[in-house]
Amino acid sequence: MACSKPQKKVLMLCADAMEDYEAIVPFQALQAYGVQVDAVCPGKMAGDVCRTVKYKAYSSDSQMFPPPTPDWLRTYIELPGHNFILNATFDDIEVTSYDGLIIPGARGPEYLATFELVRDVVRNFLSCRKPIAAICHALLLLTAADPNSIRDRKCTGFPTMRPVAHAAGAQWVEPESREACVVDGNLITAALYASHPEYIGLFIKALGGLITGSKKRILLLGGDSMAEYDGIVPFQSLQVVGCEVHAVCSNKTKDKFCPTAVHEYEGDNSNFSEKPGLDFRMTADFDGINPLCYDGLVIAGGRAPEYYALDDKVLVLVQKFVDLAKPIASIGYGQLILAAADVLKGRKCTAHPCAKVNVELAKAIWLEPKPKSRCYTDGNLVTGSGWQGHPELICQFMALLDIQVSFK
Incomplete structure (x- = not known):
């Protein structure tokens, strides 16, 4: 879409x-x-x-x-x-x-x-x-x-x-x-x-814009070494349209900070470089989260998902969002969490190309991210390959949330 x-x-x-x-x-x-x-x-x-x-x-x-x-x-x-x-x-x-x-x-x-x-x-x-x-x-x-x-x-x-x-x-x-x-x-x-x-x-x-369908409550799953843009862009973009966004990390409490990472392809380097980004503040406690109280879930990419794929608390939380058919937006390496949670079987999705093996092993149907900004929706799941896809990811996620921005 x-x-x-x-x-x-x-x-x-x-x-x-x-x-x-x-x-x-x-x-x-x-x-x-x-x-x-x-x-x-x-x-x-x-x-x-x-x-x-x-x-x-x-x-x-x-x-x-x-x-x-x-x-x-x-x-x-x-x-x-x-x-x-x-x-x-x-x-x-x-x-x-x-x-x-x-x-x-x-x-x-x-x-x-x-x-x-x-x-x-x-x-x-x-x-x-x-x-x-x-x-x-x-x-x-x-x-x-x-x-x-x-x-x-x-x-x-x-x-x-x-x-x-x-x-x-x-x-x-x-x-x-x-x-x-x-x-x-x-x-x-x-x-x-x-x-x-x-x-x-x-x-x-x-x-001349008008926002309708706002007042949604969104959970953003961050973490240490999350991709910097995967935190700040969805977090603030969803706040703009009236959403209450709670950023959480499984091992940190409200007002604690997660270091972020800047990932870019530079020069003739065939793999991305990593530089430190600004720390990102968690705005809610992870413990006690009730998915019934949220309208959707955003999973940030970067290196945090590698470790979250080993965290049973995170995997159980994601499985609950899936069982409740809540809209989920996941980008980059965020799909490592979805794969580990065993919720991708038969689902059409994309991810960072280096996560393709994980997605396919989870029995998902791989969709090539061409161009890098391309995102895909399959039912209640929106996926993208990297931060270049944020406009499509957020747009498609808003559609699942029934949030619209129209102009005179």
Whole structure:
């Protein structure tokens, strides 16, 4: 089952050193909701890469999802993120063909602000009063494009943007939390990626979107060395459409952190590399979970499933979701858990190619993941091969949950 034809079209202005989550989550979530997202960068073409970054507070042992309350206002250390693949060419864009603009933060906006062609694109969006979503340091680009763009307008951003906002005559709203968002007409601003559930939801509303069938309760099975994107993207994308999402790990309690992993194919390496990702906070206790209280299950990939396949508590839990015919979305190596739980017999599914042997030994019907973004639904089960498939995975999972996003 493929997702429907895009109903809206937005532009994302990208650059090297843009914040990792502030790029990938809106990019993939909006596609899942039926929005075409063209990601461009000056001087680069479709298929080229922008290297993202992420941040960890100096003064905390925990990383920034989320750090202890005081730490997000302190100096941080920059870490390498993913290689973000552009899907459109900057020189080919026609501003009039887009319904909105989204600008990730971190150091990317500083670089983009040096290009007159980029500033001209932003000015066109401003003059047409189309919806603009700007997060973190993105106010730099807005003010560089037009110093009057935020004059007398309410806005927020990363706290260090306050001097810029004041100099531009804006009505700065101090972000009291990482989740802070402010709306003023067509302008939506936010402090950090922790604000994505509200921030992206407000952008959908500004595009004329309507969400129906929400208020679902979802369990997300994480774990140590889970794939970073397999946690953050489904977690926040489902929150955007009104779901209550509980992230759990079998050997950790609520508010404990799981380290994540960044897996990518780089250079001429035929297998993926692994780098540390940001720690991911568990939002519920594993013990005492009652599948009857949930509407669906998401299983993250990465290396965590290798160990969960040995964990009887996890296998019993998954079997209960299957017995209750609850919607299940599993990606990458997550299918190792399904195979170990003996719930794949006769089911059509895909997975990361390196998990194919496990899937076939479980007597499933293997479906080749071509392209990598391809996902498949068989009854109540949605499977994908890797994080590139998140838009389809989330879209198809939403369909099973009877959640819809429609646009005027």
